Amino acid sequence: MTATRTTSSRRARPGRAVLATEARLFLREPGSLFWILLFPTLLLVVLGLVPGFDEPSAEFGGVSFVAAYVPVSCLLAAIMAGVTAMPAVISAYRERQVLRRIATTPARAAHVLGAQVALHAAAVLVSVVLVLAVGRLAFGVPLPAALPAWALAYLLALVAVLGIGALVSGTAPSSRAASTVGTVVFFPLMFTAGVWYPVSAMSGLVRDVVAATPTGAAALALDRAQAGELPTLLQVLVVAGWAVVLSVLAVRCFRWQ
C-alpha cells in the first residue's frame, strides 16, 4: 500500500523541503551573511570615503580608484561565499554525517549540496546588486556599459569560484582541514581578483600570470565590459575553462565522508 499514492495525499517535494530548511539555516549564519552580503559594499564605501579616490586616475585607465574597485568588490563577494562560507558548511555536513542521514530519507544528499550552492550563489548576486547600486548612487560609478557581457563574465567567474569551494568542501578530510585549505586558496584568489591592486593596472609577468587565473581573467573581462567593450575571447575562454574544469572536478572528486 505504501507504494501506491492516493489522489488525496499530497505529493512530497523533498528537494524543495531541503532548500527551505537550508535557506533558514543560511540566515542563522551571521558571519556568512556579513562577509558575503555586506563586506564587499563596506569595502567600497570605505575606499570611496578616502579623499581623491573618486577622481579619475590615469593609473586605472582613466577611471577613479573607486570605479576600479566595483568589479573587485563583486568578485570579493564570490570569493567570500565560495572558499570560506560554503566549505565550512559542507565539510561540517560531511564530518557529522548529515549527508548520510539525509541519504536514508526520500531526499538526496545532492539536494543538500545543490541547495548550498544555490543559496550561496543567490547571496553573492544580492551582494553584487548592492555593490553596483552603492557604487552608482553614492560614488557616481556608472553601471557596466556592456551589461550582458559583464553579467556573463561575472557568472562564469562565480561558477569557477564556487567550483573551487565545492572541490575543497568535498575533498578535505575534516572541516578543520577544509578551513585551512580555504584560507590558503583565499589569499591568492583575492590577489588575482585585484583586491590589493587592480589587475588592469598590473604589468609584465605578474599580469600575464594573473590573467590566466579564473578571478584574474574575470577581473580583466569585467573591466572591459564596464567600459563598454566586449571582453576578449581569450579572457572569456580562460574563465569558462576554469568554470567547467573546476565544476567537473568538484563533482567527480566529491567524497561523501
Added chain:
Amino acid sequence: MPLIEVRDLRKTYRSAVAVEQVDLDVHDGEIVGVLGPNGAGKTTTVECMAGLTRPDHGTVRVAGHVPWQDRRAVTRVLGVQLQSSGLQAKLTAGEAVAMVAAFHDDPADPGELLERLGLRQVADTRYAHLSGGQQQRLAIATALVGRPRVVLLDELTTGLDPEARRDTWQLVREVRDGGTTVVLVTHLMEEAQQLCDRIAVMAAGRVVAEGTPEQVVARSANSTLMSFTAPADVLPAAALSGLPGVGGVERRGDRLEVVGTDDGVLAVLHALQARGVEPVGLRVSATTLDDAYLDLVRRPDVAPALPRRDAAPTLQESA
C-alpha cells in the same frame, strides 16, 4: 515474504571481508536484533539494507525493493537511525522532524511525535545544544515521522545512562506495538534479551547464530552451568573435563563449576554416580545470553582474525 530479506550478502573493502554469506529475514511485526562485536559486519549489513552501501554479491529486498536500485521506494517504507550520523547543528528539534516529514507524502504529525518522544520542551532547541539522549530520541523521531513499515535502529542506546536506556527500550516496544517492525543493531546482550523476538549474532562478517534469545543460548556449546561441592581429593577436575558435552571445568576451593551442553550435565551426573560421589549443593542453571554470546563470537572456527576496516571509506563501525 519477509519484510526484509537478505540473501548471501558479501561486501569486501580492499582486502578485508566486511560481510560474507549473510542471510537474514525480518518479518512483519518483529523486533529483530543484530548482535555482534565491533567489526562483525553489523553496520555493513545495515548500510546495505538502507541503500547506503552496495554489496559485491547477494541481494537485499525491503518490501520487495532493492535498496540501491529503488532508493525512493525503500526510503518510503524504511526509517533509519544511524549510529554516527547527525543533523544540521543549527536546526531545531522541531524543524528537523518537520523537514523529514515534508520528505514524505503521508507523514505522521510532527508535534505528536515530539510529544511522544518527550521532545516537546526542546522543540525550539538547536540540534547542537541537545543532550546525547535527546539527540538519540530526535534521531528516532526523524526515523519514524515518515510512518515507515520498518525502522532500523543502529546502536540506539550507546552513550545513554541506564535510566534513559530503559526509557528508550520502552519506546521501542511502543513503536512495535504501534505496528512498526524494528531492526535493532546492538552489542548489548541485555538490550537484545529485553527487546528482541529474534536475534542474529554476527562475528567476523558472518551470522553465527540465529533464533529467539533462548534458542541462541541453547545452541551455544556451553548453554548450561552446573556447580556442586566435591573436595579435590575425592574428585579431581580432570575426571570430568574429558566427558562428552562438557565445555569446561573449574575448581573454586571445594566447589566445581562445569559448563557444557544439556548432555554434558547428564554425563557429569553419570560419572559422579559411577564414582560414588554425591554432588552436595548441586545447582544447575542456564547460562546467560552474555555467556552464550561470548562463546559464539570467540569460537576460533567462526571468528578468524580480520583486519580492522578503519581505512574503508564508507564504513564507520561503532566504538
